[in-house]
Amino acid sequence: MPELPEVETMVRGLRPALVGQRLKAVRVLDPFLLQGCTKKQVEATAKKTVVVSVERRGKWVVMTLEDSHGLIVIQPRMTGGFWLVPPPRDDHVRMTFHLEGSEKIVWFCDTRRLGKIAWFADLAAAEEAFAHSHGPDALAITVSELAARLRKTNRGIKPTLMDQKVLAGIGNIYADETLFRAGLHPERTAASLKSNEVIKLHAAIQTILAEAIEAEGSSFDAGYRTVLGLEGGFLAQNAMYGRGGKPCPGCGNLIIKAKIACLIGRPTHYCPTCQPLGGHGFEL
DNA sequence: CGGTTACCCTGGATGC
């Protein structure tokens, strides 16, 4: 489920609970989620070690352990999330972190079991794995980097924005929001964007993601929650996602919810008036 | 190689 703002909210929530704390033990309750490591490896290495940092890399949560105990990487994917309070369902708990000197527990839950738990021996190994499938972070990429990456593909702008190898962090919700904010039709070709449009898109990405982090992410149904079990507030203030058939906040015409093959088959929300296929592009 | 599709998994909502 979580995209960049939700994962950022997770690590911000986890830090006060974990950083500087010694782990009494960790338990991998569902080894199915493990990738490239064993349950024994993770549990034995993390036992009795201090958590040095909790960072976000794209949509990954990276926990660095002290000395040479390596790094635990968790990818929440669609339905993964952390809890500092007891989670609503015991049967969805996939991993637990038990803190020394207290009875405190951090839970990792994942309804659909699409998430991943990995362990890397050192930072270089984790970085290499990340770089293999990721481009620059969406909050760090420059306009010129973005322009260069968009120029290289004939795909639609939406699937390109969601491609973690192009830039890391954007998923279906924030792709729709940023394209609306930038006035770009989702079926435009990435390479067709003019320089002024790339600038607008880059600015929209920064603004939307910052607003979503401020709101602690996007919650709906029984999905994403903060580590305290609270709902993120972004979908109460957004423009497009989940608003098909309702009036566009820009022009009042109806928002279209479409499912188009070239848009990865995921629901796509847009306003054909504010996001004209022809665009308003020009070269600077 | 670039781009598209099928599929991983589970549970809630919808429809008959």
Next chain:
DNA sequence: TGCATCCAGGGTAACC
């Protein structure tokens, strides 16, 4: 009520 179908915010292996 019961059962079938569809849908979901991610990611990647396999395919054309």
